[in-house]
Amino acid sequence: xxxxxTEQLQKAYDGLAVLQGVDLQVPQGAVFAxxxxxxxxxxxxxxxxxxxxRADAGKAEVLGMDITRQRLPVLAQIGAxxxxxxxxxxxxxxxxxxxxxxxxxxxxxxxxxxxxxxEMRAARQRRIGQFSLGMKQRLAIAMTxxxxxxxxxxxxxxxxxxxxxxxxIRTLIQQLPxxxxxxxxxxxxxxxxxxxxxxHVALLHKGRVIAQENxxxxxxxxxxxLKLVCHPLDSTxxxxxxxxxxxxxxxxxxxxxxxxSADLTPLLQHLLAHDVEIxxxxxxxxxxxxxxxxxxxxALEASHAMA
Amino acid sequence: xxxxxxxxxxWLKTRRTFVLLMLFLCPLATALFPLAxxxxxxxxxxxxxxxDVYWQNAVLMWTFLMMPMFCVLSSALLVQSEHVxxxxxxxxxxxxxxxxxxxxxxxMAWSFVVLAGCLMLLLxxxxxxxxxxxxxxxxxxxxxxxxxxxxxxxxxxFPMVVFQHAVSWRFTxxxxxxxxxxxxxxxxxxxxxxxxxxxxxxxxxxLALSPADELSHQALLLxxxxxxxxxxxxxWWFGKREVGV
Numbered sequence: 001x002x003x004x005x006t007e008q009l010q011k012a013y014d015g016l017a018v019l020q021g022v023d024l025q026v027p028q029g030a031v032f033a034x035x036x037x038x039x040x041x042x043x044x045x046x047x048x049x050x051x052x053x054r055a056d057a058g059k060a061e062v063l064g065m066d067i068t069r070q071r072l073p074v075l076a077q078i079g080a081x082x083x084x085x086x087x088x089x090x091x092x093x094x095x096x097x098x099x100x101x102x103x104x105x106x107x108x109x110x111x112x113x114x115x116x117x118x119e120m121r122a123a124r125q126r127r128i129g130q131f132s133l134g135m136k137q138r139l140a141i142a143m144t145x146x147x148x149x150x151x152x153x154x155x156x157x158x159x160x161x162x163x164x165x166x167x168x169i170r171t172l173i174q175q176l177p178x179x180x181x182x183x184x185x186x187x188x189x190x191x192x193x194x195x196x197x198x199x200h201v202a203l204l205h206k207g208r209v210i211a212q213e214n215x216x217x218x219x220x221x222x223x224x225x226l227k228l229v230c231h232p233l234d235s236t237x238x239x240x241x242x243x244x245x246x247x248x249x250x251x252x253x254x255x256x257x258x259x260x261s262a263d264l265t266p267l268l269q270h271l272l273a274h275d276v277e278i279x280x281x282x283x284x285x286x287x288x289x290x291x292x293x294x295x296x297x298x299a300l301e302a303s304h305a306m307a
Numbered sequence: 308x309x310x311x312x313x314x315x316x317x318w319l320k321t322r323r324t325f326v327l328l329m330l331f332l333c334p335l336a337t338a339l340f341p342l343a344x345x346x347x348x349x350x351x352x353x354x355x356x357x358x359d360v361y362w363q364n365a366v367l368m369w370t371f372l373m374m375p376m377f378c379v380l381s382s383a384l385l386v387q388s389e390h391v392x393x394x395x396x397x398x399x400x401x402x403x404x405x406x407x408x409x410x411x412x413x414x415m416a417w418s419f420v421v422l423a424g425c426l427m428l429l430l431x432x433x434x435x436x437x438x439x440x441x442x443x444x445x446x447x448x449x450x451x452x453x454x455x456x457x458x459x460x461x462x463x464x465f466p467m468v469v470f471q472h473a474v475s476w477r478f479t480x481x482x483x484x485x486x487x488x489x490x491x492x493x494x495x496x497x498x499x500x501x502x503x504x505x506x507x508x509x510x511x512x513x514l515a516l517s518p519a520d521e522l523s524h525q526a527l528l529l530x531x532x533x534x535x536x537x538x539x540x541x542x543w544w545f546g547k548r549e550v551g552v
Contacts, residue, residue: 050400051399051400052399052400052549053549054549072402072404075401075402075403076402080400081400082396083396086392086393086394086395086397087392087397088388089392090320090323090324090388091319091320091322095319095322098319099319099320099398099401102312103309103312103403104401127323
């Protein structure tokens with residue numbers, strides 16, 4: 001079952017199309033990362049999914065319910081953090097969390113539970129105005145956890161945090177599906193962070209989802225490359241070509257695709273036999289960033305070709 | 308149940324805020340005005356005209372100046388806390404509709420104005436007690452119709468509260484809200500005593516307190532109609548507006 005399902009979502013502001021047909025399928029139990037550059041439409045999609053905005057066209061279902069028609073029942077069952085943490089500085093952490101408790105008809109005892117999850121029990125009676133950004137962010141996440149929602153929608157939850165804060169939030173998000181039995185839909189442009197916490201990714205580019213994958217499958221699909229730092233580069237490239245191996249040259253070496261570990265030793269022996277000086281041979285596993293850039297480049301090339 | 312929860316939440320949000328201080332300061336300033344005036348003239352006016360003049364001075368100042376200004380301030384401060392901290396996003400990602408939030412905040416603003424009016428009369432009563440203790444004549448000191456006055460002011464200020472609440476909801480800049488409030492308050496002195504008062508809801512409280520029953524009833528009826536209509540229209544309008552565009 002999908003906890004979020006959208007079909008051809010479209011939204012324009014003053015005639016400027018921000019979403020141009022967003023199709024998403026977020027499976028239950030996933031930590032689903034929603035990636036895209038600034039201005040790609042991530043926040044707009046999230047605002048539609050939380051009912052803050054209405055789509056001009058298309059359909060959005062959250063937990064099997066139409067968000068436009070059943071906004072309040074949907075919001076009663078999810079927790080959402082839209083952009084930076086917006087909290088009441090005059091209230092204490094406990095008072096602020098009591099707002100979510102009352103509106104979700106949840107016992108006020110849930111406050112201590114969620115404060116334990118984000119490790120902020122000690123700050124229960126402190127005023128939010130005295131909190132650091134990291135503490136506010138954790139409190140905002142705690143607020144989304146009130147009532148043990150089935151789905152969390154988090155918009156850039158690590159924005160503006162220091163490395164320690166980012167790590168804390170990442171660990172928290174990673175653990176949530178197991179601890180809370182919920183799914184997490186998280187938008188970000190910090191690919192390194194996403195790679196460490198997500199189970200699924202979708203890439204939004206200019207208002208369209210151009211790729212959507214299980215991260216494990218994605219990693220299996222990605223071909224690792226061999227970086228060969230050697231001398232001389234030109235004649236080595238020719239030598240490789242004669243062996244039917246295509247290489248790409250960069251400043252200090254050659255990149256080779258389509259090799260297995262077993263191919264490495266014979267290859268190096270062959271090159272040494274032809275007086276190639278080899279300084280380094282290193283396998284490179286493509287990162288999410290490589291995938292992100294690759295997908296965007298493909299999308300740009302496709303749009304240029306169409307133009 | 309959700310309405311009650313929202314009402315409690317809105318009260319919770321006012322904790323440790325300036326609006327609570329204003330709820331005390333504005334009535335206090337109003338109550339001090341006749342006290343100082345009559346202490347200054349040594350009770351001569353009260354001896355000549357009775358205690359009604361004391362109460363009327365306070366009520367006139369309240370309906371003419373302080374209540375409209377307090378209405379502007381309290382509405383602005385109640386809504387500003389959401390604008391400044393962008394807490395609309397928090398509230399509207401919880402199971403509550405924009406229309407519900409708008410209406411509950413409107414009722415909060417109205418109850419603040421009513422509460423401030425009650426407090427003003429209580430503080431005036433304390434002032435009268437102080438003067439009686441100081442040797443002013445005690446006869447008919449508390450004969451003024453408090454409850455009727457409070458009721459009339461509370462009902463007739465509703466259109467003013469709705470207008471100012473809508474302005475506070477629409478504009479995020481505090482200065483814009485206060486300027487609009489100041490201009491409409493100043494307008495009371497020009498319009499309320501003219502034949503065009505029916506078109507100017509800020510003058511309704513003064514006219515509702517008029518000794519002429521017909522005028523008072525007319526002002527009350529208009530307050531209900533105009534206030535109710537404005538509340539309906541603005542709730543519909545702000546209920547359908549998108550957030551965060």
